[in-house]
Amino acid sequence: MRNLLGHIGRIGYQAKDTSLDFFRDITGLFYLTRATLYCTFIEPLRGKPNKWGPVWTQMEEVGVKSTAIVFLVSFLIGVILAFQSAYQMAQLGALDYVGALVGVAVIRELGPLMTALVMAGRVGASFTAEMGTMKVSDEILALETMALNPVKFLITPRFIALLIMLPCLTVMADVMGILGGYLVGVTTLGIDSAPYIDNSLEAMKVKDVVTGLIKSSVFAVIIVMVGSYMAFIIEGGAEKVGQNTRTSVVISMILIIIADLLFTSIFYFLT
Amino acid sequence: MIQIRHLYKSFGEGDKKTVVLEDFNADFERGKITSIIGGSGSGKSTILKHLIGAYKPDSGQIIIDGEDITKMNAEGMNRVRKKFGIMFQSGALFNSLTVEENVALPLREHTDLNESTIRIMVKMKLEMVGLRGAEHLKPAQLSGGMIKRIALARAIGLDPKIVFYDEPSAGLDPISIGVIDKLIMDLSRKMWITSVVVTHEIPSAMRISDKIIMLFKGKIIAQGSPQELNNSSDPRVIQFIKGDPDGPIPFSKSQKDYGEELKEMSAN
Numbered sequence: 245m246r247n248l249l250g251h252i253g254r255i256g257y258q259a260k261d262t263s264l265d266f267f268r269d270i271t272g273l274f275y276l277t278r279a280t281l282y283c284t285f286i287e288p289l290r291g292k293p294n295k296w297g298p299v300w301t302q303m304e305e306v307g308v309k310s311t312a313i314v315f316l317v318s319f320l321i322g323v324i325l326a327f328q329s330a331y332q333m334a335q336l337g338a339l340d341y342v343g344a345l346v347g348v349a350v351i352r353e354l355g356p357l358m359t360a361l362v363m364a365g366r367v368g369a370s371f372t373a374e375m376g377t378m379k380v381s382d383e384i385l386a387l388e389t390m391a392l393n394p395v396k397f398l399i400t401p402r403f404i405a406l407l408i409m410l411p412c413l414t415v416m417a418d419v420m421g422i423l424g425g426y427l428v429g430v431t432t433l434g435i436d437s438a439p440y441i442d443n444s445l446e447a448m449k450v451k452d453v454v455t456g457l458i459k460s461s462v463f464a465v466i467i468v469m470v471g472s473y474m475a476f477i478i479e480g481g482a483e484k485v486g487q488n489t490r491t492s493v494v495i496s497m498i499l500i501i502i503a504d505l506l507f508t509s510i511f512y513f514l515t
Numbered sequence: 516m517i518q519i520r521h522l523y524k525s526f527g528e529g530d531k532k533t534v535v536l537e538d539f540n541a542d543f544e545r546g547k548i549t550s551i552i553g554g555s556g557s558g559k560s561t562i563l564k565h566l567i568g569a570y571k572p573d574s575g576q577i578i579i580d581g582e583d584i585t586k587m588n589a590e591g592m593n594r595v596r597k598k599f600g601i602m603f604q605s606g607a608l609f610n611s612l613t614v615e616e617n618v619a620l621p622l623r624e625h626t627d628l629n630e631s632t633i634r635i636m637v638k639m640k641l642e643m644v645g646l647r648g649a650e651h652l653k654p655a656q657l658s659g660g661m662i663k664r665i666a667l668a669r670a671i672g673l674d675p676k677i678v679f680y681d682e683p684s685a686g687l688d689p690i691s692i693g694v695i696d697k698l699i700m701d702l703s704r705k706m707w708i709t710s711v712v713v714t715h716e717i718p719s720a721m722r723i724s725d726k727i728i729m730l731f732k733g734k735i736i737a738q739g740s741p742q743e744l745n746n747s748s749d750p751r752v753i754q755f756i757k758g759d760p761d762g763p764i765p766f767s768k769s770q771k772d773y774g775e776e777l778k779e780m781s782a783n
Contacts, residue, residue: 378609386607389567390621391593 272477276395277469280403283396298401306367306402307409311416313366314359318417321354322346322424330433342433343440344447346425351448355418356456357504360463363410364496371402371471372492376478376485384476399472403465410464411457418453455511462507463500470496516677516709517543517566522575524561535561536733539575545676548703548710550720553730554755554764559713562730563681566711567601568592580676597625599677600670604685606662608654614641614665615650621672640668644698660691667698671708678702680712684719692716696723717756721745729755731764 288294329345375398378384387394422444429435474492478484522539525532535558543549551559564570565577568584577584584595608617618637622628628636641647644664654662663683670678680699684692700723702708714720720727721741729737729744729752737744737752744752754762 381605381610382603382607383609385567385569386601386603386609388569389596389599389601390624391596392620392624 269473269477273469273473276399276473276476277465279395280399280469280472283393284400284403287396292396294396294400294404299404302401302405303409305370306363306405307413310363310366310409310413314362314413314417315420317358317362318350318355318420319424321358322350322421322426323428325349325354325421326425326428326433330429330435339433339435340439341443341447342429342435343425343444346429347422347444347448348452350421350425351418351456352452353456353504353508355421356414356460356463357500359410359414359417360460360467360500361497363406363413363463364467364500365493367406368467368471368496369489369493371468372475372489373485375472375475376488379475379478380481380485394476399468402472403468406464406468407461410467411460414456414460415453418456451515455507459504459507462503466499466503467496470499516545516580517711518576518578519562519565520576520578522562522565522577523573524565524570525573534733536572539733539735541728541735541738543709543711544726545709546703546707547725548699548712548723549726549728550712550714550724551728551730552714552717552720552755554715556732557730558733559730560681561733563679563711563713567599567679568596597673598675599679600672600675601679602663602666602670602681602683604682606654606666608662608665608669610654612653613650614646614652614654614657617654617665618669618672621669625673636672637668640672641665643671643701644668645694660687660694663687663691663695664698667695671702674706675708677709677711680710680714682714682716683712684714684716692719699723717758731755 284294325346326342330339330342333339333342333345375384378398384394384398387397426437426440426444429440430437471492474488474495478488519539519541522536523534524536525534527533539558539562541551541562551562553559561570565572566579568587572585575585579595580598582591582595584592587595608614609620612620615634615637618640619633622633622636626633637650638647641649644667646661646664646668649657649661649665654665657665667678678699683695683699687695696719699710699712703710712720712723721744724741727738727741727744728735731751737747737749744756747753751763754764
């Protein structure tokens with residue numbers, strides 16, 4: 245009996261520690277996000293303009309170099325969606341509506357989500373690994389002692405770059421996904437080109453694209469902030485860099501899906 | 516130039532609390548080289564991190580150039596930080612930037628100098644550390660000694676009044692140590708820079724220092740000129756200078772009694 249109570253007590257104690265850590269991380273993430281927003285948007289108004297050189301570099305790094313993988317993934321998603329929906333739609337005798345389904349699913353949901361998930365893996369991981377290594381080798385401390393704000397120097401360029409590039413990539417992913425569905429629909433599923441296009445255009449609204457883009461900018465904030473926070477809390481050595489890189493990708497993916505749910509339900513009730 | 520008064524610092528909470536510094540006092544004079552020496556875990560790096568504002572003390576004052584940095588906000592701290600440079604143990608050069616960009620970084624960020632002036636200044640700084648011509652190399656292509664020299668060039672970029680050196684000679688060959696020692700002395704004697712050197716390299720500290728502060732477990736056990744330390748009769752100082760493995764500073768770092776611990780293990 246005493247053993248059991250002791251066991252429960254120990255679990256309770258661990259739960260307290262874990263939840264403390266959890267809340268510490270949440271507040272840390274909040275403060276870092278606030279500092280980043282301040283450095284990015286408010287400081288330039290107070291006479292400390294952002295430097296654009298690092299932003300261009302980061303935009304190429306996170307945006308231009310990600311196009312191939314985003315194109316490939318979204319194209320394949322479009323193809324898969326067309327196949328999967330054709331299978332059901334054919335039974336209803338509504339094969340012509342495959343285009344509408346693929347189009348709406350891609351621009352409302354899968355385009356923004358898949359792009360964000362791919363970027364969380366590609367870019368979020370590289371942010372954590374790169375800045376984490378800088379933290380471990382005292383480079384971030386060196387920045388501070390040179391009176392340079394690491395948030396402004398390291399996070400702000402990445403933040404601006406991803407905030408611009410993720411919506412751009414999402415638009416491209418939308419186009420590629422629709423193209424993938426169209427090609428399969430017309431060549432393999434035996435749908436005529438004209439009704440496919442007509443039905444698609446009729447079903448898709450500009451509003452859908454806009455909500456997708458709003459979501460993708462929220463995803464961009466999540467990827468950058470989680471990636472940077474996980475890097476900035478690293479203490480110790482290479483082992484911790486690896487651990488935190490993994491955690492950063494997992495957490496950004498989870499947060500992206502939660503944010504997706506939140507925004508989807510908000511848009512659902514608003515419209 | 517720098518005064519430390521009644522500095523207290525401990526890490527951890529509750530049972531795990533370890534007091535690192537207890538009522539620590541020290542003075543660092545203008546234009547002089549002061550070395551802080553002591554074994555690993557003696558608290559010397561903690562003092563350095565307080566001086567550069569990376570740690571906040573539990574209580575006490577650190578006065579740099581007449582200003583108490585322990586009560587400063589971020590803006591004030593940044594103003595003070597422009598007065599000093601620091602050379603990290605690992606160099607802490609930015610690996611993504613070339614040598615030239617590394618040395619130019621503080622100049623580009625904190626001055627309004629135009630590009631050609633900055634290039635000339637970078638060349639001057641590199642010439643001072645004897646590495647003119649290495650501008651276009653990346654830190655990964657440099658040897659350990661060269662990295663430290665570049666780090667020094669970057670530290671003196673804004674012509675600081677104070678330069679902190681964290682283990683300047685750790686992991687270097689004797690000739691590179693000699694080079695770094697010469698650079699530290701040149702900067703101090705010719706440019707009137709106050710130098711604070713944290714090291715455990717006794718011969719090098721004896722060569723360059725005007726004053727040596729010896730630490731043991733967060734307390735000063737001796738301070739004075741190298742001569743005075745050499746003539747010290749304190750057995751701990753003698754042991755440290757000679758490098759004996761055992762003596763008043765014990766060989767074993769364990770807190771518990773060996774016999775007690777073995778008995779406990781067999782009882783379980």
